[in-house]
Amino acid sequence: MRRNHGRFTALQPGVGVVLLFLINRTSPTRPPPRHPPPLSRTLPTSPPTPRLASPPMAIAGGRLLLLAAVVLLSAAATPARAFYLPGVAPRDFQKDDELQVKVNKLSSTKTQLPYDYYFLDYCKPEAIKNSAENLGEVLRGDRIENSVYNFKMRRDETCKVVCRSKLSPEAAKNFKEKIDDEYRVNMILDNLPVVVPRQTREGSQTPSFEHGYRVGYKLKDDKYYINNHLSFKVLYHEDPNSPDARIVGFHVIPSSIKHEYGAWDDKNPSVQTCNANNKITPGSHTPQDVVPETYVVFSYDVTFEASEIIWASRWDVYLLSSDSQIHWFSIINSLMIVLFLSGMVAMIMMRTLYKDIANYNQLDNQDEAQEETGWKLVHGDVFRPPVHSGLLCVYVGTGVQFFGMTLVTMMFALLGFLSPANRGGLMTAMVLLWVFMGVLAGYTSSRLYKMFKGTEWKKITLKTAFMFPGIIFALFFFLNALIWGEKSSGAVPFGTMFALFLLWFGISVPLVFVGSFLGFKQPAIEDPVKTNKIPRQIPEQAWYLQPAFSILAGGILPFGAVFIELFFILTSIWLNQFYYIFGFLFIVFVILIVTCAEITIVLCYFQLCSEDYHWWWRAYLTAGSSALYLFAYAIFYFFNKLEITKFVSGILYFGYMLIISYAFFVLTGTIGFYACFWFVRKIYASVKID
Template identity: 75%
Template sequence: MGISRSLATISWIAMAVALSLAPAADCFYLPGVAPADFQKKDPLQVKVNKLTSIKTQLPYSYYSLPYCRPETIIDSAENLGEVLRGDRIENSPYVFKMREQEMCHIVCKITLTEKDAKALKEKIEEEYRVNMILDNLPLVVPIKRLDQDSHTVYQHGFHVGIKDQYSGSKDAKYYIHNHLSFLVKYHKDPQLDLARIVGFEVKPFSVKHEYEGEWDGSKTRLSTCDPHAKQTVTNSETPQEVEEKKDVIFTYDVEFKESEIKWASRWDTYLLMNDDQIHWFSIVNSLMIVLFLSGMVAMIMLRTLYRDISKYNQLETQEEAQEETGWKLVHGDVFRPPVNADLLCVYVGTGVQFFGMLMVTMMFALLGFLSPSNRGGLMTAMLLLWVFMGLFAGYSSSRLYKMFKGAEWKKITLKTAFIFPATVFAIFFVLNALIWGEKSSGAVPFTTMFALVLLWFGISVPLVFVGSYIGFKKPAIEDPVKTNKIPRQIPEQAWYMNPIFSILIGGILPFGAVFIELFFILTSIWLQQFYYLFGFLFLVFLILIVTCAEITIVLCYFQLCSEDYSWWWRSYLTAGSSALYLFLYAAFYFFTKLEITKLVSGILYFGYMLIASYAFFVLTGTIGFYACFWFTRLIYSSVKID
């Protein structure tokens, strides 16, 4: 919406959908990500990211725990999306040399204070994971599945530690993972002595290291892990307990292994963590059901409308003095401006803004520019596109406002620019304050908050005014029929035409079209998995548009046949009510799939899902409104009216 596409572009989109539906091919490189070539013994800097937990959903900085630190901690430059996601990427003391194996390398020794021990125990109890990055590849832990032969699944990051079997007792013991056994997979260039990193795995261990003599830093010889005797950690018979005033020695091994995986396919490991068969079956099943229902609805509507229009026109030509019945009877009131017309214009304009943002974002995602390897790129793109789509929001709201004979275009422009963003910003500010109170790295800094406000007031608001000015200067949209001066009385309606009942019924079908994909989206957000099936998402988005339009048109037709002409708001609310089902499903997902126990984490979940449901309401409501708007103009311009 707002961006015209040529036929040549459609072919590119079709190809992009095919690429996104299939696993990454060897020849397909992610745009904007250049491969890094390493010579033998080139230094490899491991970076550390936030600590994450699906139990709390509150990220923390890596160095909030007593881990080994480099001489100088350097923060990596992060884009807007990374900051909003809570990413905090920093350097670490883990530095490898390309294709040079190391065993039992000592990083440092730390004596735990009471505060350190308490922090570690809390993070272990809440099942926090440590995330690291090497050459833009996240660290994964390979886990062998017992139910399938030679099948390995991968989990993001490794746990801070483990809790012993007496987890229910007050005297439970906690053990920290202080020895990391890294495996770096690389693909070697057959012509040159160059290699590209294609895998980064780890197996964590908890080992109570012992040594003889005095401590001499990294030169100390450990009796529990001796590189000279080629003895490394293979089990954890004596784990390192988390206790106050206890020394913890951090060590690591690193092994380099040549792999047949090419650089272009190295993200397959991360993107194929889910069971694609379930996804395929669910999406195809949903697609077939919705297409079948859409075909039935379209056939019924076309046949019924054709018969109605033929009958009305035939009566006029024969000049039969018969009383008008059905939807033609309300032709003099159907385009009467609704109650709270200003607010309707505002929400329609905001919905256009959302529609444009999502459409362009999905186009970029289909072409691979917003792949998971571009960390934070998706959120950054959505924010910037939302800001620039303010132009179309202002244009749409002012055009509709002028059709309603409105004169104060500046007033409607201000409402369009502020009502939705201000509501979302207020909720976001409260949630951010809660995160800040938990001292989490997920709290958006003041500078980033200022940048968001600057984008809003400095770019979005002026663009809304520009769009509104252009829209208001254009001639008003003319109604196909004249509106009577005195509104006719709406007859008593049947129970099934009750506004609340028909609105709630109307939202079921659009929600049914997206709820399966919604499951995967919620899983990627709240269970910290990658989402990359943008081809599926684009198909589901098209299905959503069709179902919102069709169910609204059908219910609008029944409403007009019942001689109820107040269709403006009902068309918006009919499709928009699917947001209510989305929020209810989010609550169901919370209690059945998540293990969140902290009150703050629960408030965060429902707060963010409230924002998502509100946005979904605006989007689907606008789709339903425009479908009904087009439908009513079409049918009333097709009959002869005196």
């Protein structure tokens, strides 16, 4: 497992400077004017009780959030254990039972283009059979097939020759290219991927491994050598009450050996380099170079070793990380900083608004009303439908669909259903949940559109069903065409593409229409105050309240909540490593929701205090702008952490990161919009306006 981790810098504290600056410049807790700012209309003689949460309630809410975070941290703090799906029983093997090693794709972190194992001129079985794969495995580029490596349980074998292959010029060229690009061979035994033990650091008690073994290596003299001899070690755990055993580990040490042999017999191949009683010692023989029109003999050893590892924890070796301390302290640091800033913002806003509403409700004469300023002054325009209201409804509905998919996926992941042992399960779950969450997209977009008094409900429904998925699919199709051009096995086959179309048009689109129909059947959402017929003129805004600045400033804090976890997610995606700490991920997701909501409410409040009532799109874009920082970080990660050299691979990286950033924009934008929507309705319903 190759690591390329850098140092972390504390980005989040800089956000506090921006927030404090905005609070100091716009907070209505400044000293009152000579004449208190009254209402511009007839005011109530007796002030109603404000319905907003009081400061003690805000503090209590912060404590509850902190308590929830501590509980989640405690749950996440337990050591990583692979959780297996209910109903999936372990396989028991008796001595001499047949064990078949399956081969998976050839993978490289330098190209990000997987290839079929038999793309290279390896030994082939009489008939190549593809294993049944789920949707997620196909989308990941997995190609699982049978191989010539067959063992017998607990039966050691030494110097087992599998075949002799003559390298054609094309085959030699392919081997050299894959060695240059640092490709690795992935194998599977009893659903366990093969790993290569590597040297343990001094003082470290935890062994470390690399996923898959290298195709070969290149020396300084520009000579290429192929790893043609594999020394396998299979770990098994015995049942003390029966002769059965379970496989709990699958290791390999690759070697390059130029085998010597006499007359070759395909039916009974043998070599002089080693025999059944003479095991090969790595580095003790001349390596096998890659030269066209030469023969390469492929061989292997296999040893079985009893282990104390139980079957339920056999994935631990794949999940343990040598940099776990960096992960832990970084996540805790991010959590504490974000919780502190969120608590500070929540208390300031609750104290300020509580006093604000109390002051407004105590005004009792018309003279005071003439000098009314602040957020209440725009009550007649604050619920005026925004420009491009239909497009806003579409994006909000899509965001709700994405939020539902993300939440349910995380619930399944926390329960262990999407562990790395369930290969392709995460991708499959995300696609299927996205499809079935279409009913939420249709319902929410139609409800919002009806509140805006829209009439073209079919048009909005079609946009909800096709806009976001259409953009994503267009990008995906373009990237898939590039992969096809590289003859990579990562290209999605026609049958899978047809299945995706069927899921989209056959399930998702009808569900969007069902949700839209149900939404339009509901009564329209009533505004707490009436909207004036003539729009109010918006005064000139200070530079720090201009849309561009406030929107970009609002995206810093949500990104600051996720950027450390984002590092590990990108590492798992682009450096072929497992991501498994879903407890941490859920904590970060909760923090993201809180920060998106609070930063949007804060900036929305400042905007209304400056008598700018165009908050609808601003609320969506404020939280959604965090996607810009995510994409900027992806650019930084590409140039500082990855070693991608091919142009097509770079296009693939930025194409997929663009899709991820776009989805993140829709998710965070919707969270911010609904937080501001609730906030605005709450404050204008909390004061009496005649």
